[in-house]
Amino acid sequence: LSGDHFSLPAITFVILFSCRWIGILALYTVHKGQFNCPGGGLLHSYLLILLILLASIICALSALVYVSMQGTISNPGPRKSLPKLLYTRLLLYLPEFIWAVVGAVWVSDSSVHCEKTVINVIIGTVIASWVIIIFTIIGVVIVFDPLGGKKTFYLTDSVHRNLESSQSGQLLYNVKNTATRVWEKRIRLLCCCIVQDDDHRVAFTSIAELFRAYFSDTDLVPSDIAAGLTLLHQEQDKMESCPKEPEEVLCHSPSSLVTDDLDIELENAARYMLFAAAAYGWPYYIYTNPFTALCKLSGDCCGNRPTDSDITGSDRHNFHFGSILKITGLQYRDFIHISFHNKIYEIPFFVALDHKKEAIVVAVRGTLSFEDILTDLSADCEDLTLEDVLENGFVHKGITQAANYIYQKLINDGILNQAFTIAPEYKLVIVGHSLGGGTASILAIMLRNSFPTLRCYAFSPPGGLLSKSLADYTKHFIVSVIVGKDLVARLSMPNMEDLKRRIVRIVANCNKPKYQILLRGCWYEVFGGDPDNFPTELDGRNQDALTQPLLAEESLMVHRSPSYNALEDESHLNSPPQYPRLYLPGKIIHIVEESSSRRLCSSDIKYMARWSNETVFSSILISPKMITDHMPDVVLKALNSLSQEHGSCISC
Secondary structure, eight states: OOGGGSHHHHHHHHHHHHHHHHHHHHHHHHTTTOOOSTTHHHHHHHHHHHHHHHHHHHHHHHHHHHHHTSSBTTBOGGGTTHHHHHHHHHHHHHHHHHHHHHHHHHHHOTTOOOOHHHHHHHHHHHHHHHHHHHHHHHHHHHHOOTTTHHHHHHHOHHHHHTTTSHHHHHHHHHHHHHHHHHHHHHHHHHTTTSOOOHHHHHHHHHHHHHHHHHHTTOOOOHHHHHHHHHHHHHHHHHHHHSOOOOOOOSOSSOOHHHHHHHHHHHHHHHHHHHHHHHTTOHHHHHHHSTTTHHHHHHHHHSSOOOSSSEEESOOGGGHHHHHHHHHHOOOGGGEEEEEOOOBTTBOOEEEEEETTTTEEEEEEOOSOSHHHHHHHHOOOEEEEOOTTOSOOEEEEHHHHHHHHHHHHHHHHTTHHHHHHHHOTTOEEEEEEETHHHHHHHHHHHHHTTTOTTOEEEEESOOSSOBOHHHHHHGGGTEEEEEETTOSGGGOOHHHHHHHHHHHHHHHHTBOSOHHHHHHHHHHHHHHOOSOOOOOBTTTTOOHHHHTSOOHHHHHHOSSOOHHHHHHHOOOOSSOOOSSOOOBOOSEEEEEEEEEEEEOSSOEEEEEEEEEEOGGGGSSOOOOTHHHHTTSHHHHHHHHHHHHHHHHHHHHO
């Protein structure tokens, strides 16, 4: 937590405690002089002392609110008295706890025979006290930083200047290990509901190291990040509203050849996106058909399990398979293999015959479980070495292991041989969305030598996937489809480091208190309007001065993490960094909203597609649509809209 974090929560507690105090005061006033019932004397003392205690708490919280609102994010000087007020409020929990126990004892005493209304109010007061105490304990557990003073030591420059000392080096090593263990415990707690084996433990350690490295060089708290994101969103909207140079795309002039090629790929992508979406099974089908899906699946899927297809993994009542049939429109006999098996680095997929496009389609599922999230977050880089492929390079470790699992299934288990035995003249097409898109891309690279004519369609794949050499190599057989401001397509460690620096810079130099930034940001996100023009210390500084960090910025980012230093290191003679810059696979189709019109119960959006390149996705864009643009139903809707528009143009 930071000192200015307490303003909004403390205001909420002031309102709650004030309502509680007024209610108890009204009860005391109405029943004053009527405490002659058995146990009434204790009740009189209980209410009187409770009123005094609540008044003290309200005063402490009010002072906490006032002090917390002073200063700015990077100027905590006016809030220097806040720790004393915080500990004062903490001390008041002791009598509050004692009085909650007294109230519970009084309520449970069978010898008390006062009015039922009075007893019910006291019960409500006791319950409220215990709820507040329990939630406070949970809150402290959540926000408590086990590193404590060790983190301050880790962030000091003196350690880096004195690393030749073996004692300092050993201490820094211990602090890093402690930070990694703290993150590992948090991840284990979040994943407590899944069975954990050796693969999980290795993944936990790798992901903990990633989080430790990313957050080790900043002194930001979650509310600082929220304030930074809303400021960046408003700044970004202001920049987009200004006249600017056309976006750098591959097709600067709409030649007929490029346009025809784009239209063909859009038509193919619209068809194959059905398979990528179908791989999600019944969750996607119910999500897109919330009112009718269960009835349709219950009617069609409760029959006997089909024996024509090779199905592995759990699929109760055939809901997954029934959903795939509904979404793709295929028949039972069109499926060669279906796997619902899901572990870390092992994701579901299916192989089917698409007679419309004369293709054998391998569709890989995207992120849908905790295991898939762990695969996504295993973002270390590893070498991909393949025979007869000169463009070997770095790839995303977790996704590569998932692709290798499917590769072994397809080749070693003879699944592709079986498919080509049935349809030898068909071409091989690999598709997937999100994690499935990244896995499909690396799987396509692995299968390219054996199947030179294969094609791959990666819908919204992760941005940090392939090194530059591999990304260029895949332009011959992979097409990536990105919609709007999709966050996942821009996710990579260098982009995340860039986002962190932007957040630190804009937050550290904003001259408004955090509560004003957050309130104005919430209003802007919900109701829109003009972006706020918050004054900053950056105003009026010349361009040369902007390259030097301000004192406030240095206070929030004491030193740069190794992965960020790698971005600015122009020398490539050193060993590669842990998280080098990785790119999207293949040629990229970027779909953006050209115009939209909202009606009472629906919205009509017109899309525009164009060939783009990887530089367009070298920065994370902040927008309410950064998540929704990634969803498979939005991608499918955009592709269908463009495909139908192209079809109507041909008919005209």
